[in-house]
Amino acid sequence: xxxxxxxxxxxxxxxxxxxxxxxxxxxxxxxxxxxxxxxxxxxxxxxxxxxxxxxxxxxxxxxxxxxxxxxxxxxxxxxxxxxxxxxxxxxxxxxxxxxxxxxxxxxxxxxxxxxx
Amino acid sequence: xxxxxxxxxxxxxxxxxxxxxxxxxxxxxxxxxxxxxxxxxxxxxxxxxxxxxxxxxxxxxxxxxxxxxxxxxxxxxxxxxxxxxxxxxxxxxxxxxxxxxxxxxxxxxxxxx
Numbered sequence: 001x002x003x004x005x006x007x008x009x010x011x012x013x014x015x016x017x018x019x020x021x022x023x024x025x026x027x028x029x030x031x032x033x034x035x036x037x038x039x040x041x042x043x044x045x046x047x048x049x050x051x052x053x054x055x056x057x058x059x060x061x062x063x064x065x066x067x068x069x070x071x072x073x074x075x076x077x078x079x080x081x082x083x084x085x086x087x088x089x090x091x092x093x094x095x096x097x098x099x100x101x102x103x104x105x106x107x108x109x110x111x112x113x114x115x116x
Numbered sequence: 117x118x119x120x121x122x123x124x125x126x127x128x129x130x131x132x133x134x135x136x137x138x139x140x141x142x143x144x145x146x147x148x149x150x151x152x153x154x155x156x157x158x159x160x161x162x163x164x165x166x167x168x169x170x171x172x173x174x175x176x177x178x179x180x181x182x183x184x185x186x187x188x189x190x191x192x193x194x195x196x197x198x199x200x201x202x203x204x205x206x207x208x209x210x211x212x213x214x215x216x217x218x219x220x221x222x223x224x225x226x227x228x229x
Binding site: 044045049093097107108 | 150152157158159160162165205214215216217218219220222
């Protein structure tokens with residue numbers, strides 16, 4: 001299957017700082033990428049849908065000014081957690097949609113964010 | 117509201133047996149349903165997709181059924197191995213055309229040697 005990478009894999013930061021997470025599709029072009037968040041012992045929760053060259057669509061309850069998403073190219077989407085607080089500590093996972101007619105998605109390995 | 121439920125939070129079976137996981141959904145008629153595997157600290161890995169007009173789909177030791185009347189999918193792993201131990205997630209596209217996935221809570225499978 002297709003490969004999606006995320007960087008960094010793990011980040012620890014102080015409260016109030018901003019953190020940028022990159023998501024790359026390595027061997028295919030992804031017009032749509034998705035960002036999910038997963039708290040311990042819970043399932044993935046969709047945060048936003050990122051379309052190349054346009055504004056992201058955020059799920060209800062997700063603050064767009066706090067979680068900035070940029071999808072500047074067909075292979076790269078970034079999520080910036082601004083002014084991070086301890087409650088933002090979570091496992092952030094991106095996915096990229098393949099080119100098939102159905103929604104087979106390829107997930108990145110995830111980024112573990114810990115805010116002190 | 118639309119919901120996806122995976123009935124068992126955890127399932128323990130002996131090596132060699134068949135594991136059967138259940139996914140139920142309500143208030144929606146999906147065109148397809150997907151199953152993923154997730155290992156601790158890793159992103160989900162796609163396993164199988166089954167369309168609404170398919171009753172059953174197989175891939176090696178995996179089998180998925182889809183009953184749109186019961187609004188249920190069953191996921192089977194035959195001849196299970198300890199390496200199959202992981203969390204298995206079912207997922208539906210309930211995003212009204214955006215192709216975003218909604219995941220069930222997952223079933224943590226433990227295969228005992």
